[in-house]
Amino acid sequence: MLYQLEGSQAVARAIALCRPEVVCAYPITPQTHIVEGVGELVRSGQLGNCQYLNVESEMAAISVAIGSEAAGVRSYTATSSQGLLYMMEAVYNASGLELPIVMTLGNRAIGSPLNIWNDHADAMSARDAGWLMLFAENNQEAADLHIQAFKIAETLRLPVMVCMDGFILTHAYEKVDLPEQSEVDEFLPPYKPEFSLDPENPCAIGAMVSPNDFMEVRYMAHRRQLEACAVIDKIGTEFSAKFKRNTGGLLRTYHTENAETVVVAMGSVLGTIKDTVDDMNQTNGNGKYGVLSLVSYRPFPDNEIREALKNAKRVIVVEKAFALGRGGILAREVELALKGLDIEIVTVIAGLGGRVITKSMLAEVFRQPKGNLVFLGLKEDAIRQEYKTVLNKGGA
Amino acid sequence: MFQVRIHGRGGQGVVTAAEMLSIAAFLEGKDAQAFPSFGSERMGAPVVAFCRISEREIRSREPISNPDAIIIQDRTVIEPACAFDGIVDNGFVLINSPADVETNLSNARVKCIGATEIALEQVGRPIPNAVLLGSFAALTGVIKIDSVIKAINTKFSGKIAEKNVKAAQVAYERTLGEM
Secondary structure, eight states: OEEEEEHHHHHHHHHHHTOOSEEEEOOOTTTHHHHHHHHHHHHTTTTTTOEEEEOSSHHHHHHHHHHHHHTTOOEEEEEOHHHHHHHHHHHHHHHHTTOOOEEEEEEOOOOSSOOOSOOSHHHHHTTTSSOEEEEOSSHHHHHHHHHHHHHHHHHHTOOEEEEEETTTTTTOEEEEEOOOHHHHHHHSOOOOOSSOOOTTSOOOOSOOOOHHHHHHHHHHHHHHHHHHHHHHHHHHHHHHHHHSOOOOSSEEEESOTTOSEEEEEOSTHHHHHHHHHHHHHHSTTSOOEEEEEEOEEESOOHHHHHHHHTTOSEEEEEESOOBTTTBOSHHHHHHHHTTTSOOEEEEEEOOGGGOOOOHHHHHHHHHSOSSSEEETTOOHHHHHHHHHHHHHHTTO | OEEEEEEEEBTSOHHHHHHHHHHHHHHTTOEEEEEESTTOOOBTSEEEEEEEEESSOOOOOSOOSSOSEEEESOGGGTTTTTTTTTOOTTEEEEEEOSSOOOOOOSSEEEEEEOHHHHHHHHTSSOOOHHHHHHHHHHHHOSSOHHHHHHHHHHHOOHHHHHHHHHHHHHHHHHHHHHO
16 A cells, blocks of 8 residues: 655564564664654554564664574664664674574764764675675665565575665655555565574574684575575565565666666665666767666675676766775675676765765766766865865974 | 745754645655755754655655745745745745745745744644645645645644644635735
8 A cells, every 4th residue: 555654664664564573673863763663563562472672772682683583583673873883793693693684774874973864884884794785775665675675584594684775765755555464474474494592492503613614604604695696586576576566686777778878876866866867868969878776785796787787888886985095885896797898987976974966966977977986076175175274284 | 846845943843844745745646755954953953854746756866956836934044044045937935924025036926924823823832834834735736735634634633633734724715815
């Protein structure tokens, strides 16, 4: 049924439809409305015997999720920014222990300096933690990806992080089609773990692994990441067949056939990018532009990206995070996927700490990027002034 | 696409106004997107919220720089917020003020209404958002007053909803009468 909802409420209701039995979270902006929404649904009895634990920190939130999931219970948590960093030790444990937790990450910049607004620095900090990471373009996708996430997680015995842009999606009202409970029940059967902690049948998980076997354990985890591509794709296809919406899978292409330039991005900026590209394609003399929306960042679908981009002359990667002193993170991964092909790759760092990204800014950089690493809308005057001040203070 | 920018101060229901407007448009079968100027929603601080209404899918998420309509919930933010910037030719400007406000806008349809006064009279609280949406429905014709009423009832319940509905209706009738 169609609703006009805040993104956070759409996700809260999607989570409820997945019938988790443990929800544990610590509030942090901009994730707060999601966990408040889930809490409300638990309190009103709509989640049956679900336990909502309002814990004392993010470290506790992920630890509770690990404990309950290890006991064989479908578990959910959510966080943002510093909250994810505070969890991080146990974030690695969750994947190492093969626990299919689903977590929403309301993407927000990382301090210092303190900033509560959106970028993808938080997600990038977890890129090697062994979680699957899916990015939502709009609130429909955010809701649908969570429903798929539980199924993907439990199929693969791997935790899944669903990333949605803080404020831009979490606080935006838009139309969302939420499925009926019976339909979700058909799609996502009750969780039946292969093994779980049970006092009647004692066993241990998380034992120490010696140098003799550690490498093999890690290699097998690597293999499962690679195999995850096929599972995400299959479950995405299953979802779209059942719910008549193509909101999952590894990636989506938009006018990429015959495009000379293809823009690659993740998350909510894709809507603005698609509108920009439509305008540019209607104006003669701009060449042809297409868009690749990357849904699955982990696993990284190298083959599918290569196939989708192989005929492009130029690929422009717009990303909301970067490695200080190095440049683009996503762009380097795209570059690796395109290795050996004669394609120019441009990195556009955009929207850091919530900096506005407009169609006109994008059109300008898509038409004529100045160099291979562009910081969109960077105030160069302010930087020159700052350098002057610093030099003067130093007595130079 | 019809784009609305709402200016006011934290505590006046600026963000809620944009959300209700989007619900009203949704109830008429349109696509609508509402979002705040993120993070600045402190009591008393200048706040901006946006709403796009369209017959087609809305994808762009940039802030609205060329609004078809501007709603001013608090006239003291007009100057510091450059609240009239980018208004389209022949656009609508709805200002919460019992007396006319000098705007220097030659090419806009400006309407002033004492929304806080109506809110105090009807609701007993100086929150002008629902009142202004009633007036907006009359001024622009972009949404129906019935949809505004349904949207108010989605966001509020009980006596508060009832009183806000009444306040929006009063503003709607008054605005129609003065056009």
